[in-house]
Amino acid sequence: MKTLSEPVRREALAYLELYPKKEAALLPILHLAQKDFGFIDDEAELAVAELMEISPVMVRAASRFYFMYHHQPIGEFHMQVCQNISCTIMGAETILDHLKNRLGIEAEQVTEDGKFSVERVECIACCDRGPAMLVNEKLHTNLTPEIIDQIIGELDPSRKIK
Amino acid sequence: MPEHILVTRNFQYPDQPELKIALSRGTYEQWKRILSEKISPEDIINEVKTAKLRGQGGAGFPAGVKWGFVPQDTPKPKYLCVNADEGEPGTFKDRALLEKDPHQLLEGIAITCFAVGIHTAYIYMRGEFYDPQRIVQKAIDDAKKEGLLGKDIQGSGFDLEVIIHMGAGAYICGEETALLNSLEGKKGWPRLKPPFPALVGAFGCPTVINNVETISGVPHIMNMGGEAFQKIGTENDGGTKLFGISGHVQKPGLYELPMGTPLKELVFDVAGGVRDGHELKAVIPGGSSTPILKPDELDIPLEFEAMMEAGTMLGSGAAIVLDETVSIPEVFMVMSRFYAHESCGQCTPCREGCTWIYKIARKIYEGNGVPADLDLILDLAPMLDGTTVCPLGAALAAPAIAIVEKFRDEFLGMMKN
Numbered sequence: 001m002k003t004l005s006e007p008v009r010r011e012a013l014a015y016l017e018l019y020p021k022k023e024a025a026l027l028p029i030l031h032l033a034q035k036d037f038g039f040i041d042d043e044a045e046l047a048v049a050e051l052m053e054i055s056p057v058m059v060r061a062a063s064r065f066y067f068m069y070h071h072q073p074i075g076e077f078h079m080q081v082c083q084n085i086s087c088t089i090m091g092a093e094t095i096l097d098h099l100k101n102r103l104g105i106e107a108e109q110v111t112e113d114g115k116f117s118v119e120r121v122e123c124i125a126c127c128d129r130g131p132a133m134l135v136n137e138k139l140h141t142n143l144t145p146e147i148i149d150q151i152i153g154e155l156d157p158s159r160k161i162k
Numbered sequence: 163m164p165e166h167i168l169v170t171r172n173f174q175y176p177d178q179p180e181l182k183i184a185l186s187r188g189t190y191e192q193w194k195r196i197l198s199e200k201i202s203p204e205d206i207i208n209e210v211k212t213a214k215l216r217g218q219g220g221a222g223f224p225a226g227v228k229w230g231f232v233p234q235d236t237p238k239p240k241y242l243c244v245n246a247d248e249g250e251p252g253t254f255k256d257r258a259l260l261e262k263d264p265h266q267l268l269e270g271i272a273i274t275c276f277a278v279g280i281h282t283a284y285i286y287m288r289g290e291f292y293d294p295q296r297i298v299q300k301a302i303d304d305a306k307k308e309g310l311l312g313k314d315i316q317g318s319g320f321d322l323e324v325i326i327h328m329g330a331g332a333y334i335c336g337e338e339t340a341l342l343n344s345l346e347g348k349k350g351w352p353r354l355k356p357p358f359p360a361l362v363g364a365f366g367c368p369t370v371i372n373n374v375e376t377i378s379g380v381p382h383i384m385n386m387g388g389e390a391f392q393k394i395g396t397e398n399d400g401g402t403k404l405f406g407i408s409g410h411v412q413k414p415g416l417y418e419l420p421m422g423t424p425l426k427e428l429v430f431d432v433a434g435g436v437r438d439g440h441e442l443k444a445v446i447p448g449g450s451s452t453p454i455l456k457p458d459e460l461d462i463p464l465e466f467e468a469m470m471e472a473g474t475m476l477g478s479g480a481a482i483v484l485d486e487t488v489s490i491p492e493v494f495m496v497m498s499r500f501y502a503h504e505s506c507g508q509c510t511p512c513r514e515g516c517t518w519i520y521k522i523a524r525k526i527y528e529g530n531g532v533p534a535d536l537d538l539i540l541d542l543a544p545m546l547d548g549t550t551v552c553p554l555g556a557a558l559a560a561p562a563i564a565i566v567e568k569f570r571d572e573f574l575g576m577m578k579n
């Protein structure tokens with residue numbers, strides 16, 4: 001049985017104060033739980049339900065509806081590549097292919113060492129600077145294969161191109 | 163400075179998110195004036211009505227009119243939800259407003275809440291907005307310390323809490339009633355209207371929902387007066403609007419222009435036209451939910467009604483410009499994939515219809531289409547319109563019909579026989 005770490009638990013309980021109904025704190029608390037556990041599986045859902053004293057089925061409904069909650073491990077650096085219209089016409093497909101080649105994985109996969117994962121996502125609201133991607137919480141824009149190499153090299157020197 | 167630069171007035175200053183700097187540039191002056199001169203809520207609502215401030219989230223509902231629907235005599239608490247979900251493909255204006263001038267938004271929130279008698283405002287922000295969240299949260303904390311938000315603001319007795327609520331990835335939560343369900347911790351399934359949120363909204367209480375840009379315009383109305391604000395724009399669409407332009411133009415970016423500026427001026431003059439040596443093929447004028455236009459169809463004023471009359475929509479003001487290098491079948495495949503992915507699954511016509519349209523679009527794009535597929539799309543698409551709780555399906559249907567009708571030859575050209 002998973003339980004949330006003490007600091008996260010305190011942070012989560014503080015969210016309950018922000019709303020007239022405690023259920024409203026579910027999305028923010030699931031975000032916290034995902035940070036704590038890495039991903040949201042059945043046990044994580046139960047831990048959140050227990051903490052919030054709400055029914056597990058409500059937690060499950062939210063955790064499965066929203067795309068940002070992952071149900072299995074993702075990489076230490078999670079790369080979300082926009083594949084919508086503006087980024088596509090500016091070359092998002094080339095960027096995605098380059099990323100997959102460099103990391104040796106397909107989209108929606110994790111590298112064997114657990115360092116990187118790649119996900120195709122819909123519009124991330126920076127269309128004038130496409131192609132764009134998020135690496136964890138950081139936005140990268142006007143991507144080229146060279147910039148991708150640079151980003152990968154900075155995050156993991158062992159993958160740097162010599 | 164041109165008279166029509168309002169909400170982007172301070173975008174050029176990287177230090178604008180700092181409260182002291184924002185104060186020195188006049189932010190919160192209207193908020194303080196309203197409190198010190200004891201301007202009445204009715205006067206504010208009337209000013210916003212006179213200003214003809216239209217909702218900037220896509221639907222264009224007059225903001226002052228919406229505020230006026232909220233009952234004043236209810237014993238229930240009332241809420242403001244600021245829609246910062248910004249998910250419409252092509253749209254990137256709210257990100258800029260949040261990151262570059264958070265105090266302008268907070269002043270707008272404060273004035274709106276005062277006008278409607280609201281003491282709690284939620285900013286529903288899309289989950290991927292990490293930088294905007296940090297910047298706006300700091301702005302809230304600073305404004306609270308300075309006594310501009312929080313309890314007994316400026317000794318007026320008026321209380322206001324502003325709370326950021328992060329979404330978790332779902333375009334549908336930009337639809338206002340899905341947003342409410344999502345705020346309450348539920349799946350983002352839209353609600354049937356009526357009852358409208360102004361009567362039964364968040365937590366069953368009267369609720370105003372407005373887009374970030376709409377709210378950011380409010381301090382400017384109070385500063386210059388509703389009439390002067392309206393005059394910048396057109397008769398029914400007051401003030402300015404932020405237009406985001408992306409794709410194959412010389413100068414992609416965000417531009418604040420008076421409502422009613424011709425679309426072709428935005429594309430050719432403001433954004434510099436298409437890249438050198440290239441030719442314009444089409445423009446998706448207001449986000450991917452708005453029907454595509456051909457180069458000879460761009461002489462339309464950018465205002466809500468005129469765009470409707472031209473068979474498209476102003477939407478979120480996000481123009482995507484396509485030059486001759488673009489494959490229209492690819493754009494259609496990408497576009498329909500989005501709606502198939504984002505349909506919330508509640509209503510059968512949308513859930514099944516978006517998926518079917520995407521499958522057909524993909525089949526054509528992969529070179530396996532037959533001419534009858536185009537007719538199937540034209541038969542199918544109208545079934546997504548008006549048969550569902552919310553207009554997500556319609557947001558694919560109208561663009562699908564337009565793109566198939568206007569580029570039929572290019573689709574046929576991809577087919578074997």
Ligand SMILES: Cc1cc2nc3c(=O)[nH]c(=O)nc-3n(C[C@H](O)[C@H](O)[C@H](O)COP(=O)(O)O)c2cc1C
Binds near residue numbers: 223225337376
């Ligand atoms: C599928 C769908 C997605 C929407 N997404 C957004 C959005 O991301 N941001 C937004 O402000 N409005 C969005 N809207 C419009 C809202 O439902 C609503 O009209 C708006 O928030 C009202 O604020 P306004 O009057 O200030 O524009 C969307 C509507 C639909 C049908």
